[in-house]
Amino acid sequence: MTVRLADAGDHIVLKPCIHDYQVNCGNCRLNSICLPLALESDDIEQLDNIIQRSKPLQKSQHLYREGDEFKSVFAVRSGAMKAYKTTDDGREQVTGFYFPGEILGMDGISNNLHASSAKALETAAVCEIPFTSLEKLSAMMPTLQRHFFQLMSREITADQQLITLLSKNSADERVASLMLSISTRNSKRKLSATQFRLPMSRVDIGNYLGLTVETVSRVFSRMQKLEILRVDNKEIKILDVQGLQKMANVGD
Amino acid sequence: MTVRLADAGDHIVLKPCIHDYQVNCGNCRLNSICLPLALESDDIEQLDNIIQRSKPLQKSQHLYREGDEFKSVFAVRSGAMKAYKTTDDGREQVTGFYFPGEILGMDGISNNLHASSAKALETAAVCEIPFTSLEKLSAMMPTLQRHFFQLMSREITADQQLITLLSKNSADERVASLMLSISTRNSKRKLSATQFRLPMSRVDIGNYLGLTVETVSRVFSRMQKLEILRVDNKEIKILDVQGLQKMANVGD
């Protein structure tokens, strides 16, 4: 088991964070999203014991890379992450954006290798959940096992949603859907559903949605002209939720 | 627990099959794909006890429908299935094809409702694996728990592969990739990697790949003209594997 050294200054070793003494799953304000378990406080403590927190990642630092040995899944604590795969001809495909409370890295379980890379879109803190510990704990705690099955299943349905979006929907519909998705996820975290700052670039949005930057930009312009939303660079304000839903053309 | 009645002759009740007395996981020739477990024979027996087999589904019969209560996942024993979602405006999106040895239905775990529908593409037999039993058994058998996590993770990576395909690749590349995928999966089942019969229609292929029927048809014609494969309706013969890989433009 070798220790991985910093790789071109851009792949970090997670070190324990010595500041956040009080942070634990019991008092984390995200635990209703991350691990909405009807856990006995005793159980929470056990879960808490296996979770490792570390100092934050800087923007564009990698949490893991495609092909890395899979050891843990991660929960976003603050900031935002993107997951992406690199195709054989060197292009990227963004497979997901992850906001506080959301879990990433589950695609690595099948081969014990990470199937995608994960990168911080802005300064971000994560909780590392070592998978072997999680497995052992799951075998002992039925609710945790169930919960983790559900998390993975949710990742599957989210991917299928994206598949449908890419396969069937126009550029307008895709961008509108993403805005609605971010809005919904924001409100789950008790943040504004109508006003937020996009942590990702237009390139990332286009890449995720199977569009070019130019098209994304044009869609935003169109939406602005229709007074559906106000765009100021990464700052988004939804002016007409119904109009946005209509544009997305999905009941989601 | 109500018994579901046949629904317009097209939704069946799975009844125990009284013919295949000898069929069990231990002697199933697919068990290297379906459940490649280093299980003690005792363990296999336990698993076998929870699995229910039933009489085959006829072509176009549903195994489950989007919104149905989720109770089980299913392993294809023979034939082929497709999974699909219906969008809000009534269109279909095929999310996957499933061949013998492959597992479907895992997207229902997150909400206890099936997130997609599953339909037989041809006469097909399945093994039903009740999920609560599977959960209990998993908690007792670490290898089974691990295996099921891996199965779900594999479903995630497969979906991500499709996302990339839809987002980045041309019609030629998409169809070529699908042909290669089927070829690979066939050879895992010790069937011919170069000659097979497609169980799905052109419509299904197009739908799955985000293309119209006409485009799929044109791609097949093009491939035939380039002598990459020979197409006779649903009968496919791959003449030039390398050419096909080159056309797919993926190292998969």
Add this chain to the structure above:
DNA sequence: CGTTCCATTGAGATGTGTCAATTCAAGTGG
């Protein structure tokens, strides 16, 4: 205050969708 990166906007090119006609295969009933 330049440099660099990111975002916007325009004009033209192109791959795939749309519409329509034709062929082919499979099944049905006289």
Add this chain to the structure above:
DNA sequence: CCACTTGAATTGACACATCTCAATGGAACG
């Protein structure tokens, strides 16, 4: 056995949404 029907697949002509290429504008940062 032959019409007849029905659904699937193929092929062609044209339209259009999005991509590509190129220029410009604006924000962030040293």
